[in-house]
Amino acid sequence: MSRRRDAGLAVAAAVPLAFAIAVLDSPVRPTAIAVGVVGTLLLEAVLQLDRDRVRTVWERRRVQATTLVAGALLVLLGVFLLGQQVLVAVFGGLVTYLCLLAVVCLRERASTR
Template sequence: MTRRRDAALAGVVLVPVATAAALLRTPVTLEPVLVGVAGALALEAALSLRASVVRRLWERRGVRAASVVLAIVGTVLGVAVFGPASLLVVAAGLSTYLLLLGAVELRSRNPDHTRRP
């Protein structure tokens, strides 16, 4: 259930961000997309170093709610300071996170995922 919840929370942020990018006709360029992808991967790598602590904190409803609010407010501030390309950074980062989440879910469903050749 945790992965589903995490995917839903990412979607709660991704949908309005992608909608805003479309409404603002934000040109899709490589640089902000790469920043978003690299940022998501770096954040996941950093958080995995303290996975048990992060997991314990993430179980708190207030932490999850604050994360969504912070992501939305941070995106709005990013657009105000850096322009609409910030929407691409956030959308690419969240899309990368969702792809990682999907890969982890698929791997966990494979009964042979722990076997090594």
């Protein structure tokens, strides 16, 4: 699976979140954004510990679909239990992930020159 597809899945998750944030007029607080950023960076750091195995599992379409559905359900549950800041935190995390993908792609492109 390519980084392009990873980015596409992240965008597919981020667009409805951005829409929900706008429609619900959710307050965008720095704390919620920081939670999303730090959470994404920590998760990516942990996943790097066994990168090959993670990639092998992630490349299964069933895993990708299950992750998107479970993620959406967890966000809904989080909003119900904790409030709209969950939307902002998750959106911040997805934007951070997209930025990480961009940095990795740019770094690879620069190293092949």
